[in-house]
Amino acid sequence: MPPMVWTFWLAFVLTVLLLGVAAWAGKTGRRRLHFIFAPLGVAALTTAIILTERLSRAYDFPPEEMKIHLALAKSAAGLVLLAVISGLAAVKNRGALKVHKVCVLLAVVLILVATSTGIWVFSLATPR
Numbered sequence: 001m002p003p004m005v006w007t008f009w010l011a012f013v014l015t016v017l018l019l020g021v022a023a024w025a026g027k028t029g030r031r032r033l034h035f036i037f038a039p040l041g042v043a044a045l046t047t048a049i050i051l052t053e054r055l056s057r058a059y060d061f062p063p064e065e066m067k068i069h070l071a072l073a074k075s076a077a078g079l080v081l082l083a084v085i086s087g088l089a090a091v092k093n094r095g096a097l098k099v100h101k102v103c104v105l106l107a108v109v110l111i112l113v114a115t116s117t118g119i120w121v122f123s124l125a126t127p128r
Helices: 003-027 031-058 063-092 094-124
Strands: none
Touching: 003 031, 003 094, 031 063, 063 094
């Protein structure tokens, strides 16, 4: 397995772990932990996305299936951004916490769907 492939999977697993801890910390009211792990999770997600771009130069992905995945992945990224913004708003205005929770829930669902389609598309890819 080329280094860029295992580096991507490492970043992906790290993203899942960090965002999982951030979600658990937020759900259980451990704000300090949440404020540490949420930005780390977003940074790991950004790294995984950058590494995905590198993978796309080394593999041929089926175009139609990739369109589906990219639409979901971009939507998930947008929801992550909304979760971050609503989370920052909730720090100053506790009333925004409900909006933040909805944004996080939607982001998590879409991340899971995008992850599933990403694995599906990767399974169909061929090295260049």
